Amino acid sequence: MSKALNIPKLKHKDSGNFFILAGPCAIEGEDMALRIAETIKKVTDKLEIPFVFKGSYRKANRSRLDSFSGIGDEKALKVLRKVSETFDVPTVTDIHSANEAAMAAEYVDVIQIPAFLCRQTDILVAAAETGKTINIKKGQFLSGSSMKFAVQKVIDSGNDKVMLTDRGTMFGYSDLIVDYRTIPEMQKTGCPVVLDITHSLQQPNQSSGVTGGNPQMIETIAKAGIAVGVDGLFLETHHDPSTAKSDGANMLDLALLEPLLEKLVRIRKAL
Template identity: 50%
Template sequence: MKTINVGNIKVDNSMFTLIAGPCVIESEKQVMNVAKRMKDITGKLGIPFIFKSSFDKANRTSVNSYRGPGLQEGLRILKKVKDELEVPVVTDIHEADQAEIAAEVVDMLQIPAFLCRQTDLLVAAAQTGLPVNIKKAQFLSAKDMENVITKVAESNNDNILLCERGNTFGYNNLVVDMTNLIDMKKYGYPVVFDATHSVQKPGGNLTSTGGNREYVEPLAKAALAVGADVLFMEVHEDPDNAMSDGPNMVKLEEVEGMLQKLIKVYKAVRDVEQHSYSI
């Protein structure tokens, strides 16, 4: 697997990396609080940590839903996280002209699942030279990602991560096929499992997205067991009152206990892979 440098951390197979933070930036105070708490937790557990939050959620279910503080204010807050807490940061972009601006602050760019086939967006992200985390669209198979990879790699950027977040067949639900993780690993890049967006119920609350966070932990365990290198997990102090994606976000107070169990799964699987056992 190719090792990817994101800020001051290496994404490799020595320990799974965690990308985490609130779905959308609600306030500077909220972001700094979550980022600091997550840094403390992951530092204690020895998990490489990248902070994530969005300056704009451009694909909300309702036109009246909160989208975020916008590009300039959002990047200002993310820069504060990066500078004061010395934590790498990532955010998603939705338009090609946002790539170069965001790249002045963040350590990695993220391509939303619905936009992973947008050539101009992929090329613009690649041309910044930053690592690019590409979420596999809900309507694509793992093998369909080969063309997506090519668009970035042939734009002279081989710093790619591939992210699984489930497939949709309509009816306000997502299904996670773990074989997608296995197939995407064959491309040689780190594979990310988005444990919280995978439990979404898109449009399930009519004017907002629903979800069920009780499935986050078991799906994350399964993903690590089949070979995921990175976990993506949105966390919030009070998900039930969050301004975006509340039903599928993990409660901040529950993150540490969950990660302790996930570490055990990761180490157990890697131990089996590295040793031969006779029964």
């Protein structure tokens, strides 16, 4: 695997499979995080898929003031650390300002830059300076080829452990599309490229102020991404998406994870 995936605790790196960054949208509590992580770990060990547990310690980008934003930064980051220690897996979380980078780096293995912030130089530089692997999400408003500049900012700051994630491109006012040309275009940077198969199905800008989604298309988006040759998948999953406190409308039901990954592994092997 690429040097950008030289992540501590990452298992099955020689399996030839794609890797996944998977977990709940937000850390809602310790029990739910451990429960979800345990299920994903069992499935990915069975299928020999490299797995990084994902969970946002805080949700800064909310449409409404009354939307759930987190259980407290330190409390949520400690949950991420406990997941890592309990299941011996690496973890990833997103940051929202430059001064959060060093704090998050004390608890997780991968620092993620949200799509809306992928052009923010101070955040990219601060993340790079942690020495962690940096996952930069492509802005919904950018082409794949333009992401080479975000990558270069991190490299020029002394960190070549970078990967890129496509999470769809804005189409009209209330929908996203996945342009699969973006995957090989971003792979030209030499970075591993990830396809976010759940956020790509968001339906933002709803009149209620709560983002909608189309999770019935998760399998379709994922199959196409693997067929195109994406290096990894990003997905958010929950044991009961209808009660999730963030992004439940586009999350994968945890019960559907294993059959989905089984299909995707078969496609990968066929390629």
